[in-house]
Amino acid sequence: MNLMANILIQVIIAFLAGSLLLGLHRKIMARVQRRPGPPIIQHLLHSLKFFFKETGFPKTASKPFYIGITFILALIWIVGVIAGPVAHDSLLILFGVYAVYKIVEHNSGSSSGSPYGKLSCVRAVLSAATELPLFAAIIFVYLVTGTMNIGEIIAYQSVHGPLIFSIPLAALMFFMLIITKSPYSPFAITKDKVLISGFETEHYGLLRGFMHFSESIAWYVMLWVFLTIFFGPLTAVGYLVGMIVITFITGFINATTPIFSPNHSVMTQITIGAICFFGTILMIFTGVVA
Amino acid sequence: MNSQKIISIIVLVLSTIAILACLVINLETWIVYTVSIFGIPAWVLSLGLLTMAKPKPEDAEERVKEPFTGY
Numbered sequence: 001m002n003l004m005a006n007i008l009i010q011v012i013i014a015f016l017a018g019s020l021l022l023g024l025h026r027k028i029m030a031r032v033q034r035r036p037g038p039p040i041i042q043h044l045l046h047s048l049k050f051f052f053k054e055t056g057f058p059k060t061a062s063k064p065f066y067i068g069i070t071f072i073l074a075l076i077w078i079v080g081v082i083a084g085p086v087a088h089d090s091l092l093i094l095f096g097v098y099a100v101y102k103i104v105e106h107n108s109g110s111s112s113g114s115p116y117g118k119l120s121c122v123r124a125v126l127s128a129a130t131e132l133p134l135f136a137a138i139i140f141v142y143l144v145t146g147t148m149n150i151g152e153i154i155a156y157q158s159v160h161g162p163l164i165f166s167i168p169l170a171a172l173m174f175f176m177l178i179i180t181k182s183p184y185s186p187f188a189i190t191k192d193k194v195l196i197s198g199f200e201t202e203h204y205g206l207l208r209g210f211m212h213f214s215e216s217i218a219w220y221v222m223l224w225v226f227l228t229i230f231f232g233p234l235t236a237v238g239y240l241v242g243m244i245v246i247t248f249i250t251g252f253i254n255a256t257t258p259i260f261s262p263n264h265s266v267m268t269q270i271t272i273g274a275i276c277f278f279g280t281i282l283m284i285f286t287g288v289v290a
Numbered sequence: 291m292n293s294q295k296i297i298s299i300i301v302l303v304l305s306t307i308a309i310l311a312c313l314v315i316n317l318e319t320w321i322v323y324t325v326s327i328f329g330i331p332a333w334v335l336s337l338g339l340l341t342m343a344k345p346k347p348e349d350a351e352e353r354v355k356e357p358f359t360g361y
Binding site: 002003004005007008011051052053054055056067070071074075078079082205206209210213 | 328337345
């Protein structure tokens with residue numbers, strides 16, 4: 001197939017599947033809290049609807065930066081789609097995508113000139129604590145498989161079995177990232193309701209729709225990477241079931257857990273990351289991991 | 291026609307041409323990656339800037355006011 005056609009198809013799949021999964025996430029949270037909740041398709045409809053909504057740019061915003069940061073958000077997740085589902089390239093690229101995502105959170109908040117955005121921007125720096133477990137998880141995958149290339153990691157798992165069974169604590173560290181990035185997460189200190197919508201507060205109308213587009217792709221890519229590097233070669237049905245199950249688990253956790261204060265959030269992430277890190281090292285040195 | 295609309299039309303046309311060119315012609319891999327990384331977000335954003343509704347002239351000032359200017 002033509003490469004551009006492949007990329008376009010994967011981006012459309014990522015957007016549609018990501019939107020529906022985020023809609024499902026919201027529905028699950030509502031049902032756990034004994035509310036009817038919006039239809040599953042609502043997140044997708046919102047994303048499309050915002051493109052036709054009235055949009056203005058706040059006087060206090062740095063306009064090129066304010067619009068440009070939404071462009072960068074979409075750009076990095078298109079890179080995520082290419083490095084992941086399309087090219088099966090290096091995990092380090094995806095780590096880089098995630099690192100830039102933190103910069104986007106930071107600058108999206110500061111570019112609007114709103115105090116809510118600025119406070120969220122400060123919290124984005126604190127929430128970078130999530131990157132430590134992610135980096136550690138990637139390192140362990142490398143130590144076990146001897147490669148950072150997703151295609152080679154898939155090949156390794158087709159011979160030796162899924163990595164979730166050999167390095168479960170590394171998978172847990174990666175799962176922490178997924179929980180952190182899920183909507184209404186206990187670790188979502190940048191979107192705490194005391195900050196209205198955090199760094200997205202002043203991005204409304206079209207720009208909010210554009211950010212929804214990117215975040216839907218982000219959710220799909222993160223779930224795809226997690227399933228691929230820890231559950232081995234999967235069929236399309238396997239990915240679908242896996243993504244629905246993870247969305248269900250995160251929805252349940254987020255519906256039953258209040259959002260942490262920033263210091264508790266960071267300390268919890270670092271503590272879980274440290275336990276998993278040393279636990280995996282122990283497993284490697286005691287020969288539990290082959 | 292304001293500058294934002296003109297820029298959006300130009301970006302939309304350029305990104306559409308670039309994406310279509312990559313679909314029709316078998317170009318080098320790095321060219322296709324570059325076009326998709328910059329072209330797809332540019333296409334979506336420029337289309338959105340053209341389709342979004344604008345505030346009425348009498349409401350325009352109210353829409354861009356920030357309640358906490360000066361921070």
